[in-house]
Amino acid sequence: xxxxxxxxxxxxxxxxxxxxxxxxxxxxxxxxxTVKIDVELDGETMVDAQVEIGYLHRAFEKSCEQGNYMHPIxxxxxxxxxxxxxxxxxxxxxxxxxxxxxxxxRCKYIRVIMSELSRVTDHLTCIGASAMELGAFxxxxxxxxxxxxxxxxxxxVTGARxxxxxxxxxxxxxxxxxxxxxxxRLALRKTREVLDEVDRLLTKNRxxxxxxxxxxxxxxxxxxxxxxxxxxxxxxxxxxxxxxVTPYLVYDCLDxxxxxxxxxxxxxxxxxxxxxxxxxxxxxxxxxxxxxxxEINVDFEGRPMSAxxxxxxxxxxxxxxxxxxxxxxxxxxxxxxxxxxxxxxxxERKVMLPPKEETYSNIEGLMNHFKMVMTGHGLRPPxxxxxxxxxxxxxxxxxxxxxxxxxxxxxxxxxxxCFPTMAALPHFLIGYSMADLIPTFGSVNMIGGELxx
Amino acid sequence: xxLGVTLRKLKxxxxxxxxxxxxxxxxxxxxxxxxxxxxxxxxxxxxxxLRYNFLIDITAVDYPQRRxxxxxxxxxxxxxxxxxxxxxxxxxENHAEVPTLISLWEGANWFEREVWDMFGxxxxxxxxxxxxxxxxxxxGHPLRKDYPVxxxxxxxxxxxx
Amino acid sequence: MNxxxxxxxxxxxxxxxxWARKYSIFQYPFVTACCGMEYMATACSHYxxxxxxxxxxxxxxxxxxxxxxxxxxxxxxxxALKMIYDQMCEPKWVVAFGVCTCTGGFYDNYATVxxxxxxxxxxxxxxxxxxxxxxxxxxxxxxxxxxxNQPQMT
Numbered sequence: 001x002x003x004x005x006x007x008x009x010x011x012x013x014x015x016x017x018x019x020x021x022x023x024x025x026x027x028x029x030x031x032x033x034t035v036k037i038d039v040e041l042d043g044e045t046m047v048d049a050q051v052e053i054g055y056l057h058r059a060f061e062k063s064c065e066q067g068n069y070m071h072p073i074x075x076x077x078x079x080x081x082x083x084x085x086x087x088x089x090x091x092x093x094x095x096x097x098x099x100x101x102x103x104x105x106r107c108k109y110i111r112v113i114m115s116e117l118s119r120v121t122d123h124l125t126c127i128g129a130s131a132m133e134l135g136a137f138x139x140x141x142x143x144x145x146x147x148x149x150x151x152x153x154x155x156x157v158t159g160a161r162x163x164x165x166x167x168x169x170x171x172x173x174x175x176x177x178x179x180x181x182x183x184x185r186l187a188l189r190k191t192r193e194v195l196d197e198v199d200r201l202l203t204k205n206r207x208x209x210x211x212x213x214x215x216x217x218x219x220x221x222x223x224x225x226x227x228x229x230x231x232x233x234x235x236x237x238x239x240x241x242x243x244x245v246t247p248y249l250v251y252d253c254l255d256x257x258x259x260x261x262x263x264x265x266x267x268x269x270x271x272x273x274x275x276x277x278x279x280x281x282x283x284x285x286x287x288x289x290x291x292x293x294x295e296i297n298v299d300f301e302g303r304p305m306s307a308x309x310x311x312x313x314x315x316x317x318x319x320x321x322x323x324x325x326x327x328x329x330x331x332x333x334x335x336x337x338x339x340x341x342x343x344x345x346x347x348e349r350k351v352m353l354p355p356k357e358e359t360y361s362n363i364e365g366l367m368n369h370f371k372m373v374m375t376g377h378g379l380r381p382p383x384x385x386x387x388x389x390x391x392x393x394x395x396x397x398x399x400x401x402x403x404x405x406x407x408x409x410x411x412x413x414x415x416x417x418c419f420p421t422m423a424a425l426p427h428f429l430i431g432y433s434m435a436d437l438i439p440t441f442g443s444v445n446m447i448g449g450e451l452x453x
Numbered sequence: 454x455x456l457g458v459t460l461r462k463l464k465x466x467x468x469x470x471x472x473x474x475x476x477x478x479x480x481x482x483x484x485x486x487x488x489x490x491x492x493x494x495x496x497x498x499x500x501x502x503l504r505y506n507f508l509i510d511i512t513a514v515d516y517p518q519r520r521x522x523x524x525x526x527x528x529x530x531x532x533x534x535x536x537x538x539x540x541x542x543x544x545x546e547n548h549a550e551v552p553t554l555i556s557l558w559e560g561a562n563w564f565e566r567e568v569w570d571m572f573g574x575x576x577x578x579x580x581x582x583x584x585x586x587x588x589x590x591x592x593g594h595p596l597r598k599d600y601p602v603x604x605x606x607x608x609x610x611x612x613x614x
Numbered sequence: 615m616n617x618x619x620x621x622x623x624x625x626x627x628x629x630x631x632x633w634a635r636k637y638s639i640f641q642y643p644f645v646t647a648c649c650g651m652e653y654m655a656t657a658c659s660h661y662x663x664x665x666x667x668x669x670x671x672x673x674x675x676x677x678x679x680x681x682x683x684x685x686x687x688x689x690x691x692x693x694a695l696k697m698i699y700d701q702m703c704e705p706k707w708v709v710a711f712g713v714c715t716c717t718g719g720f721y722d723n724y725a726t727v728x729x730x731x732x733x734x735x736x737x738x739x740x741x742x743x744x745x746x747x748x749x750x751x752x753x754x755x756x757x758x759x760x761x762x763n764q765p766q767m768t
Contacts, residue, residue: 595725606724609692610696
């Protein structure tokens with residue numbers, strides 16, 4: 001809250017205070033993540049703020065250049081570690097755009113469902129952590145409980161709770177397990193109950209309201225000047241959601257709303273996130289209703305097929321349609337003099353890694369796998385570059401991938417959603433009291449992994 | 454290939470300063486001369502038919518074999534017209550300097566600092582061109598292709614390479 | 615004090631202090647990255663780290679006796695970590711949480727410290743990227759065992 005009381009005091013009785021510099025971070029309990037904020041204080045009011053980032057710089061972009069096109073997938077998990085699946089899909093989408101692959105319909109729905117579950121976990125963490133910093137520890141515990149429900153779902157599908165590496169270029173690792181839909185609907189119902197409790201605990205809570213309302217106000221002009229996107233931008237009333245404005249996957253077939261704020265303060269951001277979770281859950285439920293049956297992976301030409309089908313075809317030499325014409329097939333294994341082998345051992349026969357059972361049980365699968373992962377083989381998108389944006393939990397998450405025609409990405413650039421927000425952070429701090437730093441910083445939802453990469 | 458309205462307008466107005474205009478993988482892009490960066494960006498932002506009001510990203514790519522060596526890459530997004538466009542600006546290694554876009558978008562500040570930090574490309578007119586992700590005592594610019602991936606410069610602890 | 619009587623007395627006292635110490639762990643979570651999510655999950659009600667007497671994080675190094683280093687440490691951050699370790703009072707223990715803190719993990723590049731044991735001594739390594747909460751609890755119990763068995767009055 002702007003300190004009007006303080007202003008009045010100053011006009012009636014001039015009190016001269018020395019300005020004080022205070023350094024917050026890089027390890028501070030309220031900065032979940034490592035960031036340093038140097039503020040200059042006049043009494044309790046912040047008159048200047050400098051933000052220093054880079055404490056979690058892990059050379060994501062350099063590391064991506066070291067291996068083949070599947071190599072960056074585990075790194076993308078750790079970009080935004082609160083919603084790793086969205087980063088996974090964003091990267092895969094960029095490479096698929098380079099390869100001009102259209103993934104299968106079922107896979108699109110799978111990606112939508114997993115993205116939205118991920119978005120829910122992100123918002124749960126954000127609201128939980130910022131509420132805890134304002135003293136609402138109960139809310140934090142409740143929301144973590146809800147997040148556990150969704151982590152269990154994610155673990156069922158991907159095998160991991162957090163760093164999932166679920167995506168493959170041209171598909172996903174595995175289809176949903178048995179009765180997953182039923183489990184999801186149950187988990188969403190329980191999550192809704194928790195959110196309802198939280199809504200009742202927080203939304204009309206006097207303390208929470210007073211700490212959040214009118215604090216950290218962001219105007220649409222400032223937001224656009226800095227390129228801020230996501231819930232932060234929408235809380236000041238600008239309707240920009242990548243899912244709506246430039247739809248990808250199957251978001252244009254699904255019915256959902258984009259919650260907008262009015263004042264652009266912390267309270268609006270909290271409400272935006274709360275409403276967005278409901279919308280995400282709606283998307284998940286709709287996607288389950290509409291999801292078609294079928295394959296989840298594609299071959300090089302974008303044709304859906306099962307691995308078993310591909311093996312059978314290749315055994316009879318029917319690999320015509322699977323060939324990428326620009327590539328010269330060069331069989332290297334013993335037995336390659338057999339009639340069909342020249343057609344079987346096609347280096348870029350498909351984009352997807354074959355399933356584990358294939359790799360371990362027959363020569364085609366093994367060879368296929370080998371050819372996909374060996375240096376100098378594997379995926380080779382044509383020369384060129386592309387930028388693809390998806391709606392991350394914090395805003396527009398873009399991947400700019402440059403290919404030089406070899407099997408290594410020449411450059412992978414991630415456009416981090418919270419980078420512009422952190423750049424603009426001083427605007428939301430200066431003029432407010434010191435204690436307001438905590439809720440404002442919480443509502444930015446800074447994620448070190450994607451900020452510093 | 455038919456060009457979109459953005460590229461047509463740009464070609465009309467800045468034809469002599471554009472090296473290349475085209476579409477690739479569904480993205481519009483153009484390659485511009487570095488002296489015209491600010492003017493072109495202002496045109497993109499203010500023209501009533503374009504209104505690219507978001508500066509989404511600034512980054513760079515290093516091509517050691519090419520002359521000029523670097524390419525600074527800008528991404529713009531127009532919320533009113535739902536369009537994206539990419540501007541690429543070739544930069545020499547010896548005069549690695551591009552005009553800053555801070556006068557148009559304040560958000561350019563940090564993006565440009567990052568490009569300086571990672572590639573060593575300067576932005577003329579930038580008020581505060583410091584390293585942003587790394588520390589001041591770091592030598593070299595890690596995203597250049599000639600910087601070894603595991604050449605470490607620790608601040609504390611054993612100095613192993 | 616190596617006399618039989620003194621030895622008996624001190625070893626009993628040692629055990630008692632060890633018992634008290636291992637169930638009153640005040641941790642300093644030095645949370646930087648992904649592992650923080652699993653740290654939060656461990657600390658919350660679902661896995662409930664409070665069962666092991668480690669439920670109260672202290673955010674001042676002066677009040678803490680176990681430093682949980684949770685997440686990747688970059689070279690830029692390393693001086694801060696060292697400073698925090700130096701500020702902690704004896705006796706103190708360090709837990710390396712996650713593979714990045716143990717060895718640097720797959721971030722083998724210019725920015726990352728290859729294991730925090732190059733900077734500060736580590737007592738328990740909890741591998742995993744990130745470790746599951748169960749692994750964290752296992753690591754915590756190993757730390758408790760270590761606290762119990764070490765000489766307390768040095």
